[in-house]
Amino acid sequence: MMSEEGDYGELDENESKILIALVKLGNQYNQRELWRMAGINSKTGIPALSKLERRGFIERDKVGGDKRSQYVIRLTEAGIKKAKTLMEGMKSGMGTDIELLMGIPCFFCPYIKECGRGGHTSPETCELLGRWIYNISTTFNN
Numbered sequence: 001m002m003s004e005e006g007d008y009g010e011l012d013e014n015e016s017k018i019l020i021a022l023v024k025l026g027n028q029y030n031q032r033e034l035w036r037m038a039g040i041n042s043k044t045g046i047p048a049l050s051k052l053e054r055r056g057f058i059e060r061d062k063v064g065g066d067k068r069s070q071y072v073i074r075l076t077e078a079g080i081k082k083a084k085t086l087m088e089g090m091k092s093g094m095g096t097d098i099e100l101l102m103g104i105p106c107f108f109c110p111y112i113k114e115c116g117r118g119g120h121t122s123p124e125t126c127e128l129l130g131r132w133i134y135n136i137s138t139t140f141n142n
């Protein structure tokens, strides 16, 4: 029997949503906010993250010290590859445009109301939006 670490077989829906959300978000994101971005809840998301970690698709980095620590979830090379494979599969299916639209970080951004040209936050200078555009373009041009 293949070990869990070496098993790169099919993922369930929640695991797939997490990988796709992460690649759209620039390959890493705060765990606390990830559920909303992936469209799942933490109850199902936490076990899915553990499975993805055991299979080598993600890694977790603890940030912020002992009292206010949080985890940043980061895709590994294998995770990026798997996410892109999943997105390729989506490309040929229904709902691709909706999936793409739902991945735009502005939909979930706390600065959406104040973001605008010449402002403190702006689409022209936003790193998160820039990373999302870069990842989408590399995903669909490779």
Ligand code: SF4
Pocket: 105, 106, 107, 109, 110, 111, 112, 115, 116, 121, 122, 123, 124, 126, 127, 128, 129
């Ligand atoms: S451009 Fe950046 S800062 Fe502005 S709403 Fe989008 S994600 Fe938020």
